[in-house]
Amino acid sequence: MDKAQELKSLKRGLRTVALINDLGSITIAELGRQLKLPRTTAERVLMTLLAEGYVERDAVTKAFFLTAQVHALSDGYAEESQIVKIARPLMLELTRQIGWPLCLAMPMGEYMSVRFTTDPTTTLNLHKRHIGSAAPMALVSSGLAFLAFMDIQQREMMLEMLRRSDNPGQDAARDSTRMDYILERTRIDGYSFGLDHGSERSIAIPILTNGRVRATLLMVFMARALSNTAVVEKFLPRLLELRSTIEAECQ
Secondary structure: OOHHHOOHHHHHHHHHHHHHHHHOOEOHHHHHHHHOOOHHHHHHHHHHHHHOOOEEEOOOOOOEEEOHHHHHHOOOOHHHHHHHHHHHHHHHHHHHHHOOOEEEEEEEOOEEEEEEEOHHHOOOOOOOOOOOOEEEOOOOHHHHHHHHOOOHHHHHHHHHHHHHOOOHHHHHHHOHHHHHHHHHHHHHHOOEOOOOOOOEEEEEEEEEEOOEEEEEEEEEEEOOOOOHHHHHHHOHHHHHHHHHHHHHHHO
16 A cells, blocks of 8 residues: 555554553553654544543543443444443442452353453553453353353353363363363352462353353452452352343343
């Protein structure tokens, strides 16, 4: 393409979206440094994206983060988009109340992909989980919660795909006895903490519409601050209440 035909403002906007996706959130000053733009130009780019609904700005930190509308550029998922749209303000409100980040995750092949996160509105900035980030389904809490509540036939097809994967994160799926126990336990409990027991952990519960699991809602927390037992006792009831509201509004 002739350089004269390129729109600099469009290129800046696309680079900004890609940068926020990588970092999780960004301020005007940070964008200016990253793209070597004057502050006024960086501000115009972000305010344009804000006006079009592709980013939102946190009132406290002044940082911008992507909204679910970004996914509409590449995904044709009307129902998933509806869930994100409904869940987003409810998740933001609950995060402001409890202080811990919430995520909404959905399957993407053999991974669970974060479709929305409230992390940029907290002081934690856990960039490990930002919109678009993905993790092995057989390892993380969101994946196990999703698998546990899938239709039996669909679950078997998914597990077979995970068993054939060369990703080490799917190793648990290759042990059928262990995986059957984990998923049965998850169905009984109604939640999963996943198998990744690092310092950053999460609890996930399924979101179902019309009798089918569509997404998972998870709360991210730090193991040094909360035990699994404390999470179940103090925060699980709030998550279940939020889940019920989302499901009711999706009907």
